[in-house]
Amino acid sequence: MIQTFFNPEIIAASWPIVRAGLWNTVLLSLLVVPLGLGGGLILALLASAKNPAVRWPLMAWVDFFRAFPPLVLLILLFAGLPFAGLELGGFTCVAVAFFLNTGAYYGEILRAGIDSVPAGQIEAARSTGLSRLQTMAYVVLPQAVRNVLPDLLSNTLEVVKLTSLGSVVAVPELLYQARQAQSITYSPTPIVVAAAIYFLMLWPVVRLLSRLENRALAGR
Amino acid sequence: MSSWDRFTDTFFNTKVMLKYLPDILSGVVVTIELALLIVVTGIAAGLALALLRSLGIRPLNWLIIFVVDLFRSLPPLVVIVLIYFGLPSVDLSPSGFVSTWLSLAFVLMAFSEEIFWAGITSVAKGQWEAARSTGLSFGQTLMSVVLPQALRLTIPPLTNRTIAITKGTALGTVVAVTEILGQASSAMSNSYNPSPLMMGAAAYIVLFFPVVVAARWVETKFAWKR
Numbered sequence: 296m297i298q299t300f301f302n303p304e305i306i307a308a309s310w311p312i313v314r315a316g317l318w319n320t321v322l323l324s325l326l327v328v329p330l331g332l333g334g335g336l337i338l339a340l341l342a343s344a345k346n347p348a349v350r351w352p353l354m355a356w357v358d359f360f361r362a363f364p365p366l367v368l369l370i371l372l373f374a375g376l377p378f379a380g381l382e383l384g385g386f387t388c389v390a391v392a393f394f395l396n397t398g399a400y401y402g403e404i405l406r407a408g409i410d411s412v413p414a415g416q417i418e419a420a421r422s423t424g425l426s427r428l429q430t431m432a433y434v435v436l437p438q439a440v441r442n443v444l445p446d447l448l449s450n451t452l453e454v455v456k457l458t459s460l461g462s463v464v465a466v467p468e469l470l471y472q473a474r475q476a477q478s479i480t481y482s483p484t485p486i487v488v489a490a491a492i493y494f495l496m497l498w499p500v501v502r503l504l505s506r507l508e509n510r511a512l513a514g515r
Numbered sequence: 516m517s518s519w520d521r522f523t524d525t526f527f528n529t530k531v532m533l534k535y536l537p538d539i540l541s542g543v544v545v546t547i548e549l550a551l552l553i554v555v556t557g558i559a560a561g562l563a564l565a566l567l568r569s570l571g572i573r574p575l576n577w578l579i580i581f582v583v584d585l586f587r588s589l590p591p592l593v594v595i596v597l598i599y600f601g602l603p604s605v606d607l608s609p610s611g612f613v614s615t616w617l618s619l620a621f622v623l624m625a626f627s628e629e630i631f632w633a634g635i636t637s638v639a640k641g642q643w644e645a646a647r648s649t650g651l652s653f654g655q656t657l658m659s660v661v662l663p664q665a666l667r668l669t670i671p672p673l674t675n676r677t678i679a680i681t682k683g684t685a686l687g688t689v690v691a692v693t694e695i696l697g698q699a700s701s702a703m704s705n706s707y708n709p710s711p712l713m714m715g716a717a718a719y720i721v722l723f724f725p726v727v728v729a730a731r732w733v734e735t736k737f738a739w740k741r
Binding site: 299300361366370456474483494498500501508 | 591601636682684688716720727
């Protein structure tokens with residue numbers, strides 16, 4: 296059992312490959328989280344216009360991406376677009392797919408946050424002479440973000456986990472590298488190592504989230 | 516040929532679409548089977564764990580928390596790959612279908628346990644005490660007093676999470692499950708044409724979009740009035 300799944304020699308031999316993957320997963324996360332947050336912020340700000348002609352199409356946009364599996368989106372970009380003469384490469388496809396998919400999720404969360412700020416505050420801020428933009432930036436958004444912080448964090452956790460999809464389009468992130476190492480060594484040990492790395496990296500976030508969620512419920 | 520014709524001929528080629536329609540439909544059946552299995556077993560297991568946890572047996576609770584945390588922190592694709600490529604080394608060879616089902620059911624179990632548990636703990640302690648003091652047993656209190664209130668609270672987060680995880684059936688492609696994406700990809704490489712992929716994408720929308728809209732409705736219906 297230990298020889299198969301936790302073989303020390305194989306761990307040592309495959310470590311450079313797996314480590315490169317870990318590094319790429321961190322870099323990829325640092326790219327796609329701000330990208331998704333940015334996309335989500337744009338969606339949420341547009342939706343806060345309260346104009347039904349803007350709000351409904353945005354809601355449909357968000358629901359579309361909630362219904363559409365991110366892997367299908369990724370394959371569509373990676374394998375479908377070349378037929379239209381557009382070859383983006385695995386990395387760019389991941390970036391675009393995440394911008395669309397996680398942007399929709401972040402957008403939904405931020406919209407709920409913005410909606411949670413009472414209208415009276417906006418009126419008060421505007422009547423003190425703040426512009427629309429200033430009201431949004433200094434009054435609404437800080438409270439909105441605070442109100443939905445657990446959801447934002449939980450979505451960010453999902454986004455980091457989702458970077459493992461990059462392995463399907465040959466982005467050399469943690470899972471991809473581990474599978475490479477697995478096929479070289481004929482041993483599942485590298486995949487176990489990758490799983491252990493994901494767990495150690497994300498466990499603290501899961502713990503924190505579960506505390507925040509319990510506190511939110513207890514506060515009702 | 517105009518560029519528009521060329522576009523439709525490439526991405527919405529009727530001949531290719533008709534030829535591979537049966538494959539995509541069989542993929543739809545596999546996706547639905549897989550999704551239903553995951554939802555039923557995952558949520559049942561999650562509820563069972565939450566109920567076990569409410570018994571308050573310390574070492575058991577630590578174990579439950581560890582398992583839940585484990586499947587909340589591992590990417591589903593990693594779990595699938597681990598089961599599919601790892602277990603054959605100990606002479607267990609689950610099929611791609613079984614690997615995907617087990618993996619996503621474990622993940623849904625973890626998330627739903629957490630949600631059910633949060634729901635159970637949200638019911639005020641005084642209600643437990645009041646119910647117990649009227650002579651209800653522990654089981655009766657749980658079933659007739661606590662769960663009805665707890666479940667109501669859990670429905671919005673649970674529907675969201677369930678949709679997100681059942682969409683993950685597409686990950687089965689990686690371990691050769693013949694669900695929609697798998698069928699669409701192989702049809703695409705057989706026909707050198709992306710139309711089957713477009714059909715597959717459309718199939719996902721047809722399957723999941725109504726669920727998402729229904730979930731939105733359920734969310735507002737069950738939302739707690741603050």
